[in-house]
Structure formats: structure tokens, C-alpha cells
Amino acid sequence: MVFNSNVFLFAFLPIVFTAFWLARTKQQRYVVLTLSGYVFYGWWDWRFCSLLLFSSVVSFTAGLMIDRSASTAGRRAWMLSAITVDLGLLGFFKYYNFAAANLARLAPDWAPPALAIVLPIGISFYTFHTISYVVDVAAGRVRATHDVFEYLAYVSLFSQLVAGPIIRFREIEDDLERIDGPPREDDLARGIGFFVVGLVKKAIVADSIASWIDPMLAVHESLSVGGAWLAALGYSLQIYYDFSGYSDMAVGLGRMFGVHIPQNFNAPYRAVGISDFWRRWHMSLSRWLRDYVYIPLGGSRRGEARTCFNLLFTMALCGLWHGANWTFVAFGVYHGVLLVAGRLVRPAVAAVPGGVKRAATFLLVVVGFVIFRSRDLGMAGEWLGRMFGRPGGEGAVPPSLVAWVALGLTLVNVVPETWDLRFGTRLRWAPLYATAFLFAYLFVNLQQTVFLYYQF
Amino acid sequence: MAEPRGAAEAGRAVKFLAAFLAAFTLAGVAYAAAIRIVDPYGEFGTGVFPPLEPDMRSEKMRLFRAYEAAGPPEGLILGSSRSMKVSPRALERATGRRFFNFAVDNARAEDDLAIYRWVRAQGARLAVVVIGLDVEALHNDDRPEASLLASEPLMRALGPEAPHGRGLLDPLREFGPVRTFKRYKDAFTIRALGDAVRSVGLSLRPASRPLPLMEFEPDGYLRYRRWERERREGTFRFDQDIERCLTKSQARFDGMTGLSARRRAYLRQLVSEARSDGTRVIVWITSLHPLTTRYLAAHTAYPALLADTRAYEQALAGEEKVAVFDFSRPESYEGTASGWYDCIHIDESNAERVTAALLGGRP
Numbered sequence: 001m002v003f004n005s006n007v008f009l010f011a012f013l014p015i016v017f018t019a020f021w022l023a024r025t026k027q028q029r030y031v032v033l034t035l036s037g038y039v040f041y042g043w044w045d046w047r048f049c050s051l052l053l054f055s056s057v058v059s060f061t062a063g064l065m066i067d068r069s070a071s072t073a074g075r076r077a078w079m080l081s082a083i084t085v086d087l088g089l090l091g092f093f094k095y096y097n098f099a100a101a102n103l104a105r106l107a108p109d110w111a112p113p114a115l116a117i118v119l120p121i122g123i124s125f126y127t128f129h130t131i132s133y134v135v136d137v138a139a140g141r142v143r144a145t146h147d148v149f150e151y152l153a154y155v156s157l158f159s160q161l162v163a164g165p166i167i168r169f170r171e172i173e174d175d176l177e178r179i180d181g182p183p184r185e186d187d188l189a190r191g192i193g194f195f196v197v198g199l200v201k202k203a204i205v206a207d208s209i210a211s212w213i214d215p216m217l218a219v220h221e222s223l224s225v226g227g228a229w230l231a232a233l234g235y236s237l238q239i240y241y242d243f244s245g246y247s248d249m250a251v252g253l254g255r256m257f258g259v260h261i262p263q264n265f266n267a268p269y270r271a272v273g274i275s276d277f278w279r280r281w282h283m284s285l286s287r288w289l290r291d292y293v294y295i296p297l298g299g300s301r302r303g304e305a306r307t308c309f310n311l312l313f314t315m316a317l318c319g320l321w322h323g324a325n326w327t328f329v330a331f332g333v334y335h336g337v338l339l340v341a342g343r344l345v346r347p348a349v350a351a352v353p354g355g356v357k358r359a360a361t362f363l364l365v366v367v368g369f370v371i372f373r374s375r376d377l378g379m380a381g382e383w384l385g386r387m388f389g390r391p392g393g394e395g396a397v398p399p400s401l402v403a404w405v406a407l408g409l410t411l412v413n414v415v416p417e418t419w420d421l422r423f424g425t426r427l428r429w430a431p432l433y434a435t436a437f438l439f440a441y442l443f444v445n446l447q448q449t450v451f452l453y454y455q456f
Numbered sequence: 457m458a459e460p461r462g463a464a465e466a467g468r469a470v471k472f473l474a475a476f477l478a479a480f481t482l483a484g485v486a487y488a489a490a491i492r493i494v495d496p497y498g499e500f501g502t503g504v505f506p507p508l509e510p511d512m513r514s515e516k517m518r519l520f521r522a523y524e525a526a527g528p529p530e531g532l533i534l535g536s537s538r539s540m541k542v543s544p545r546a547l548e549r550a551t552g553r554r555f556f557n558f559a560v561d562n563a564r565a566e567d568d569l570a571i572y573r574w575v576r577a578q579g580a581r582l583a584v585v586v587i588g589l590d591v592e593a594l595h596n597d598d599r600p601e602a603s604l605l606a607s608e609p610l611m612r613a614l615g616p617e618a619p620h621g622r623g624l625l626d627p628l629r630e631f632g633p634v635r636t637f638k639r640y641k642d643a644f645t646i647r648a649l650g651d652a653v654r655s656v657g658l659s660l661r662p663a664s665r666p667l668p669l670m671e672f673e674p675d676g677y678l679r680y681r682r683w684e685r686e687r688r689e690g691t692f693r694f695d696q697d698i699e700r701c702l703t704k705s706q707a708r709f710d711g712m713t714g715l716s717a718r719r720r721a722y723l724r725q726l727v728s729e730a731r732s733d734g735t736r737v738i739v740w741i742t743s744l745h746p747l748t749t750r751y752l753a754a755h756t757a758y759p760a761l762l763a764d765t766r767a768y769e770q771a772l773a774g775e776e777k778v779a780v781f782d783f784s785r786p787e788s789y790e791g792t793a794s795g796w797y798d799c800i801h802i803d804e805s806n807a808e809r810v811t812a813a814l815l816g817g818r819p
Binding site for chain 1: 462463465466468469470471472473475476477478479480483484487641642644645646647648649695696697698699700702703706751755
């Protein structure tokens, strides 16, 4: 099920909302959230609900066992066991065929056979949820919950189940503990506001841009130089409006149910460096990688060379997390190299004006998204080649796309990020939200598309 | 103190939600009323403003009734937009029989059967039926065309064999209120809003009406008015929207892994009914531009699906004594690379070649 579908907007959400607020006790509300999460997930393919349940039960049990373990070794063993199971599932479903195909190229005699594996939607996200929980329990950063439905509700919370933001248990633990409280006007109003803004971003801006660039990229061989740049800029805007729109909707939905989901985007295209970009783009993933990969590797505490390696390794992993394709690995490595380079040249560029840094950062990010969007490295090379002057293509440059890109670039540079908007919570704001929602729905009802991050 | 404050807070939250829902409902009702009054597609029969794009199935039914009033048609051309350029006049010149082109957009096998039955129910005695068969007309994983589902006469013509969508609530679609609700729901799109605004604008300034892209002659034959003018003026570019055309063609094959048993049954039923009516049936696999064929071969299972369609067509020829032609490749009817309006639609020159090739098989 997707947020921008009729069944979600006019059946699932009203039913779950009503059931949730009619329920009085914590347990009842946990159960409502858990069941709704499984219905939401199972709408895509009910068979994979068992995988979600299995992964949740493993990490919940590991949390309890870690809590009970008297020795550090015992805690560590339970933590590693749970992580192994989680990563094993993720590895099998997401990377098995990728590994098998690459091995078949390198050593055909040793390669395992390719399997007909369906990638469970959202597995990358809920695996990171469960891993962060057991690691935090083992590190003593969070108390293991003894309430199985509280934990199941955390993992299966439909607002963030399939495409994030990646929330840690400790970030919403207090909200879950106070879940039996009455509804709050400011939460509800801001929740609706966030949701509507997210829907506008996705349905109006992202999908409109996509309708122009998808056909161009389907025949990328015919891209002209101008077309290649336009497609690259267009995709950079599309992915921002799509994913930040999704994140806003998730935050809004969370607030409607009294759960405060943390910020996931902070005007990333205004970043003045690549490290700044990653502090603003998919912030929940950046924080997760920093806390559970980069810092455990030693972070920046073990000298310059090791820091550079840690950055490269973390970003390569970040790329691979997005999908089993060399383009994602290349995207991660590219950003790792940029982070390392940025670290090395930082003193030299300190005096460069902020506007120049901002423009340069944006261009580097756009190049990265060309790699990210490409079907394979060949397409990435061809597309980048066209952008940097390799002749060949004579494909048209649609004027409508030029207009959308100009509008998108203006908006990302002028309009405040959703988190900086001051949503009115008074009654008089309700008609404005309702009208904006209806207007966005006119786009949704024309063409219902899936969010880009659903594939990860 | 905490509890009364919580209760007051909850009360304000409920009020806010009620205000939001009331405003949404009001805005929705106002929008629906405006669409009904303007009626940009002529669906509600309001008739205050000029409709922009009448539904093609309804339009062809209207044309057929008028055509039939002038003299009984003896030949029927069925199929999708790829068959719309097959000229009834050319067939009449060669056979001496009056033909009507009843090809409709995105026709699937169920459309062909429904139209055939509807035409028969109008009292027509047909001697020949020419069916242009797209490979996707036998798609095994897509919904019936929305305008077929919305057409009461055609759905009635299909009777108990009428297809439905794939949702749990689909059986409810037969009920009048549900159909009405769906008609209004489908009007909640930005395209409908834009068209409603255009419709109002046209009624205020009729001279500003642009030349339509497609227009039907009284015998159902399609004229691409805008493209014809561009050709005359030398501004026509075959590749002006080629990327969109290719990706749209690809999208038509989304999820198609084979030929639908249900749709094969529809086509067989049509053939069987036509034969028992004493009607000769000709089936031809429609043509694609070579660029499209290559593109589809690279991105879809088109080659295998085409092979399945050919095999099915041959089976029809063997079992039902149907005359069959495979015009999937332009060379098969001596078509030219320049005889196209876009990546899937032939122009008059290639249509003439198709007709000649069909007539070579002596209908």
C-alpha cells in the first residue's frame, strides 16, 4: 500500500485513525498500530509478513536476553546473533542474486545458481530498525522493552515501515510509553499539515517531473547535451521531492498518532559541502551509518589515513544499502571520495564564498544522482559523457521540463524546508489544508505512482 | 487538573479534524458540481458547455447509428487506434459492400466482442468483419479499458461474460449508484479540471478552439487533422514525441507474461458468433514501426508474445476457418518507414498498403 493511493487515503487511514483513538489503553493502541502495520505491509504481499514478524521476534528476544545477561560476553553474543540473523535475511533477499551473478562472471564453476527471489519491500529499513535496537540495548543506551506489542508496533509502524525515516527505538520510546494519551490539537493540525505538504511535493512536483524525464531516460542513447543536463537536474529534483515528500507524509502520519518522527531532510541542496549535504539528506540514514558503522570503525579518532578509509567504507556500504547494483556501489564510493577530498582540501577552500561552495556542491550531487539513477554503469558513463560534451544524441529538450526544473530549482533555494514552516494549528487553517489536500488529490487520482525509495 | 486539560485538548483536536473533513467535503462537492455543470467530456449530458473529448466508444456508437440510418453497413472494422486508418471507402470500392470503422482506443478482445454484439443488436447484417489484433489486446495482466467498463450499452452487450477489474469491490460496479460515484470520482483529476477550464474558455471564445488531433469521418475513419496540417506545412516531425510514444508502448506491456485465456475466449466467441451469423472473419496482427519493435524487444517480452499471438491466430485459422494475416512487420504488407504518424500509428499510405494486402486475400 502506498500513501498516495485511494485505498490508503479513504479506507485504511480513516479506519486505523478511528480504531486507534477509540482504543483507550496502551496495549490496545499497540495492537491497533501493529495490526495496521501488518495489513499495510501485507497489502503488497502478505507472505512477507512472516519475515517481518520473524525479524521482529528475533530482535525482541535478543533484546530481552541481552537485558538478562550478566556478562559482557553474553550480551555481545546475543547482539551478534541477532545482527547475524537480520543481516543474513537482508543479504539473502537483497544481495544473493547480485553476488551469484558477479561470481558467475569471475568464476563460473564456483558460482551458486541464481534463484527466483522477490525482494521484500522495506527490508533494508526494518532491518536497520531492528539492528539499531539490539545494538542500543547491548550498549545500554536503551532499556529492552518487555512489551512485545510495544516493540512490534515500533518495527511495523506503517508511517515509516517501508521507506523510513530510519527511527531508533529510543527516539520514539517516550511517545510509545505515552501512547494512551488524548489527541492533541497541535499534533493533529501539524500532522495534517506535514502530510498535505508531503503529498503536494510527491504528487504535483516529483511525479510531474518524472513524467518528463522517465521517457527521456528510457532512450538515454538519444540524449543531447542539453537534454542530458536537464534530465540530471530533473532527476535530482524528482528524487528530493519524492523522498522528502514521503518523509513529510511519514512525519505527518506519526503526529496524527502521537508519535514524533525525527527530521529526515533539511534543505539538502543548500549544502556548502558534501559532508554538509549528508547532514541534510536522508538524515536518519546518515545518522545511522555514523553511529553504527563509522564510529565503531574508529571514526576520526585513529589518524588521517584510517579516517579516510572509514569514510570510504561507510559510504560504499551506504551505496550498497540502496540496492544490489554496481551503480549504487559507485554512487557510494563517489560520495566517499568526495568526503575524503573535502576533508583534505578543507583549509584551502575555507575562503571560497558560500554561494560558490553551494553551487559546486549541488553540481557534484547532481553528478552522483546520474550514477544513482542509471540502470548500469554503461548508462551512467554514456549519460555523463553527454553532459560533458560527447556528441551524438539529438533527442528533444521538452520546454515543459525546462519550466519544471526552473520552478524546482527556485523552490529548493527559496522556499523553507517543511520543518521550518510554521503550521497553523488554529481552526481557521483547516480549510486551507483541506483545499491543498484536494488539489494534490487531483494529481494523485490521475496517476498513482510508487515512491522511489520503496525499491530500497 | 491534567485530565480536564487533556479533555479540552482532545476536544479541540476533534474540532480541528471535523473542520478539516467538513472543508474537504464542501470543496469536493463544489468541485463535483462544477465538473457536472461544465461536463468537459460530455459524460453527464449537461450540455451547457461544449465537450472537449467525447468518449471514443460513445462517439463511434453515435456515428454508427447515423451511418446505419443512411444505409445498412455490411462490413465492420474492429480493433484499436492502430486499425482506425483502415478505410471503409477503400474496402467498399473493392468489395461493393458498405463498411464502418468501429476501431476504438486501447481495444482489447472484450471490446471487439462487445462492439460486434452491439452492432448486431442494432439490426445490422454483416457480411465481413475485419479485426485488427494488437498483441496487447490479449494481455493477461491488465484491467479492461475504463471507458468500456463505463459504457452501459457495451457492458450490457457482453452480458454475463462482462469483465471486471481486479478489486474486491468490483461486483458492486454493476449498481447504478456505484457507477455514478465512479464517474464523479474519475472526474477528480487535474486533467479534468484543466479540460473544464478549457471548455469554459472555448464557449466564451469559440474561435480559439484548436484544431483537434483526431477526428472521425461519418464512416468511422480517422483523420489526424493536426498532423495532416503539419505535413502540409512541412513542420511535421515523426520523432517529435518519440520518447513518450516508445515508453507508452512499453507501458502497455507491463506485467504481460502471456496471452490471456479469458481474452482468447472472447475473440474465439466473436469468431464463432460471426460464423454462425454467416459473417466472414478476417484477423490481422497490427503493425508497429521497426523502431518500436526493436525497443519493445529490448524492454519487454514482445518477441515471445508476438510468436504466441501468431500461433493463436494460426489456431483460429485452422479451427474456425478465419482468414489471417500477420502484418506485425511493415515489410509483410510492403509498408514504408515514412508511412507513420508516430511510433505505432500508420498513416494513409501504409493504411492503403494494409488494405491492399488484406484485399489480396479476397475478403
